[in-house]
Amino acid sequence: MSLPQPVPPSWKDLGKSSNDLLGKDYHFNGTSLEVKTSTPSNVTFKVEGNRDSKSSHVTGNLEGKYSDKGHGLTITQAWTTHNALRTQIELENQIAKGLKLETTTNFHLEKNTKSVLLGAAYKQPGLHSRAVLDVFKGPTFTADAVVGRDGFLFGAEASYNVTEGRVSKYSAAGGFSAPEYAVTLHCLSNFSTFAASYYHRVSPDVEAGAKAVYDTNATSPSVALEVGTKAYLDSAAFIKAKINNAGILAVGYTQALRPGVKASFGLALDTQRLNDAGPSGPAHKVGAQFVFEA
Incomplete structure (x- = not known):
């Protein structure tokens, strides 16, 4: 008898x-x-605020979220300094087990643009499917599904x-996932872009990964x-490093200073232009992020 199958990840999480290994925690x-x-x-x-080191522009975002876990209801309201409003309403496991319904509206007051997305997701062992209707763009109906068995x-x-x-x-993907490693192949953008990635937890303290994209x-x-x-x-600090075939080397360091306080620092170097201007110059980038949680 086969073992019970877990719920596979959604399409966007393949x-x-x-x-995450190659994209997160690099704040430069x-x-x-x-x-x-x-x-x-x-x-x-x-509350989020960011000052871009290249343009010196400061942007911000204020988000409030209310959750009623007993009734599976979540309401999220966000407002950005670009005068954009986003409202999301989610209802999960109320009509049927594994079914999630959501509505997302976006209004950009300065540009006078709007969008409304109506979505549904259904999760069961071995299956994760989603469908979204973009009311004003098209309208366009998008559906995806992921099936999984034995990894x-x-x-x-x-x-x-x-x-x-x-x-x-249309796009397609396939792969294999285990607790210590994962391999994924994507065929995207009407099969015009191909991407292959792998992740390996070498030990409890070391992770490694790579990604190749052909357009x-x-x-x-x-x-x-x-x-x-x-x-x-x-237990309170980690360091990340990555490099691509264009010669861009990036390093990130994250330190938990105390419970609820975290600091991250990033550096990107163009190894082909090391003799150009320093870290604040056009060839190199530096940055930092500070997170406070209470």
């Missing part, structure tokens, strides 16, 4: 381990501050433009390769 594009607070009435607030994962995504009556986008529509098609690693120095 290859997440590798993407400026200085950012994030403050998170929560109340006894299940309301959480998050093997297969997924597909397709978008259908209702007004034009045609499939506007057939690029001006000069070539494979973009990126490799990286993460090492835990102790």
